[in-house]
Amino acid sequence: VVFNSLTFAVFFTIVLILHSLPFRWTVKKFNLLVASYLFYAAWNPPFVLLLMISAAVDFFLAKWMDRTERASARKVYLITSLVLNLGLLGYFKYGSFLLDNFVRLAALVGIRYQAAAPDIILPLGISFYTFETISYLIDVYRRKIKPWNSFLDYALFLTFFPHLVAGPIVRAGDFLPQCYSARRATAAQLGWGLSLLLIGLFEKVVLADSLLAPVADTAYDAASRAACGDAWIGTLAFSGQIYFDFAGYSTCAIGAALCFGFVLNDNFHFPYAAIGFSDFWQRWHMSLSRWLRDYLYIPLGGNRHGERRTHVNLLTTMLLGGLWHGASWRFVAWGGLHGSYLIAERVLRRVFRNDAWAEMWLLRMLVALLTYFLVCLSWVFFRAKDFASAFELLTTMFERPLMLSLVTRTNAAWVLGITAGLLLTHGMLRNSSLEEAVKHWPWWFRAIGLALLMIGLALAPGDDRAFIYFQF
Amino acid sequence: VLSSTSNSNERLPTGPWGRTWLLAVCLAVLGLGLGEGLWRARGFRPILRDDADFWCWARSTVKGHDPDQVVLIGASRILMDIDTETWAECFRGRKPVQLGVTGSDCVPVLYHLSKDRTFCGILVCDVAPGGFFQGIYPRSGIQAEYVKKYATRSALASEEQYLRLLVQQASVLRQPEIDFREFLPLLVWHGRLPRPQLRYNTILPDRSVRGDYTGIDVAPIIERGVRQSQTAGPVAPEQLRKDLSSVEEMVTRIQERGGEVVFVTFPNSGKRRAAEEGLFPRQRCWDILAAHTKAITIHYRDYPDLARYECPDGAHLDYHSAVPFTKALALLIKDKLHARSHPRNTLQVCGSS
DSSP states (O other): OOTTSHHHHHHHHHHHHHHHSSOOHHHHHHHHHHHHHHHHHTTOTTHHHHHHHHHHHHHHHHHHHHHOOOHHHHHHHHHHHHHHHHHHHHHHHHHHHHHHHHHHHHHHTTOOOOOOOOOOOOOTTHHHHHHHHHHHHHHHHTTSSOOOSOHHHHHHHHHOHHHHTTOOOOOHHHHGGGGSSOOOOOHHHHHHHHHHHHHHHIIIIIIIIIIIHHHHHHHHHTGGGOOHHHHHHHHHHHHHHHHHHHHHHHHHHHHHHHHTTOOOBOOOOOGGGOSSHHHHHTTSSHHHHHHHIIIIITTTTTTSSHHHHHHHHHHHHHHHHHHHHOSSHHHHHHHHHHHHHHHHHHHHHHHHTTOGGGGOHHHHHHHHHHHHHHHHHHHHHHHSSSHHHHHHHHHHHTSSSOOOSSSOHHHHHHHHHHHHHHHHHHHHHTTSOHHHHHHTSOHHHHHHHHHHHHHHHHHSOOOOOOOGGGGO | OOOTTOBGGGGOOOSOHHHHHHHHHHHHHHHHHHHHHHHHHTTOOOOOOOSHHHHHHHHHTOOTTOTTOEEEESSHHHHHHOOHHHHHHHTTTOOOEEOOOTTOOSHHHHHHHHHOTTOOSEEEEEOOHHHHTTOOOTTOSHHHHHHHHHHTOOTTHHHHHHHHHHHHHHOGGGSTTOOHHHHHHHHHHHSOOOOOOOOSEEEOTTSOEEEOOTTOOOHHHHHHHHHHHOSOOSOOHHHHHHHHHHHHHHHHHHHHTTOEEEEEEOOOOHHHHHHHHHHSOGGGTHHHHHHHOSSEEEEGGGOHHHHTOOOTTSSOOOHHHHHHHHHHHHHHHHHHHHHTTOGGGGOOOTTOO
């Protein structure tokens, strides 16, 4: 069951009706937990066990950790959890990658070793729920939060179906207190929650899948035959596709949770209007950036040990952040590129920190466009099939003449139109929010907007594509 | 700027949401209803989409451990030439499962079902010379993609496909010819909307295809088919023997479980037949397969009851011919199974005891 399916519509309606019936709060939470396990089992039933084991182990480790005052024992519990969670993540997500690299390394030193293909299935959402459970254990270890007493609440925190498979990465401290008292959506929460669900679906089904993905595929699947225009249009298409795909999923998740009265934090905030890369990472996949900052960058020393060490910490964080996205050196390169951007920005900020002209709006706009341009270049490594086609496309982008050979003019017009609309919307709302804009619309205008979104969804050709972040 | 811990609930737009949603749904229903009417008035009708999900749904209906299960695999000829209703009348009311895929060959699905230890039914394979004798690739091509998708489909994929079929059957807006990516630019730049194409192949809910060439100019279809037939020809004899040995391993696996495999060459006519027979001479292709395999083999030209039909486009039967052709083929297969004293000789085939 995924948000962009008919079975989800049926599932969501049933669960919503069940949640609105006059059961006790504990029963309602139990219903949500069972529904979340069913949601997950709809993909691959056996992996529900993995989810249950992960929840049970960390719940009890956190309790035992809290019972002891001995620092060494607390550390043992933490390390046990980290080894278990990262071990599972490592096995399922990086097993094949590590083996492949080992074989290549062995070949480099003259050892011919042919390993059997491990054929490991990646459990859906493992990167997300592993990070959620790790953050809980670390927060208990740091005594930032107390271990939660109810296993039902903890299991629901980890499993709650809106955020289960592709985030946002929820923190225990944000979610668990919401389990204390009965939650039922107010009329405004339900109305806006359903609107967010619809907006997210429109972003995914119409913009990402129907209009942008086929163009990105055309350019990237035949990188060797792409002309300069194809490379640019394909890359702009992918930059839009990945935003609408992932932000669309997050919007659906936030909206679906709100329909049950649960609040999830923002995950995207108009990132393509970012002025610089630290700004970009405060707007793109905010729950991951926040996680990497709190549990990786700061423990590495953050910016507390001089400029050079700060740069090393930044680069390490972004390289690992890149690897989190997938078991491939291309993602590491993508992370490395962003790490380098962040370091370069830091150096430039030190040089120009006292210059008044750095605050001029025209310059800020140019920096925002430069940021978008450099982000687009980094997406080439994210989307390309391999390094060879990534470099091929990057080279093609700077060749002349600017012409199209693979992408049709109609598709190019769609991509340019959507990109312009995307940048304009992000620019206009970068210091505001969608909610602020909608607040000023009369009710009938909102209704027209929602009706258009529904018609758009009904007319979408229905190309069946999984959410990109499902593979992470 | 919002913080990383801000949320939508803090900024919740208030207002009469009940009224808003009611109006939105009414407007959407009205808009879609008008669209539906407009497209239907232009001659469009709902059609089903034959894609990987539809194939996976059909595959999921293949029952394991069922010796009476009949599965049809191959390309467009088996999709159009077999009338599944007629087949069902012949085989105790049981329809065959239609797993043919247009523009492909049967080997990847033959391989897939041979590896499925629960499959012990009758597998009818459409041997289109263009694919089968040009080198076999059990793990590549469109059918292999479908097989891969089947292995990784979600537990609710069948229910999802069932709902999709309901929507596709009910609404003209879901049909592929009405694609807003195509008609919006056409409308904006040329001020017109598309007209429906005259279709000769209608996809039915069991995935079989009904051919109806009434009013169709078949000459361009025949020419296209002849052009497509102008390929490299069969592989070298040594390679063919290797390929057939691989195929035979698949056949043997199914037969060892009590199943049966039937290779069939379906009718072709006119220029298309001349082109195919010129490029893939029977004695260098089909006869070698027939001599090499333990499976049942049926070449339509060997049986007058199968050979008396003309293919309007040179390669497929229309639905008028598909009905008697299916009866004749079903009878023949039953006879062949009887001749082998096959355990499945209890099958009640049409007109015979």
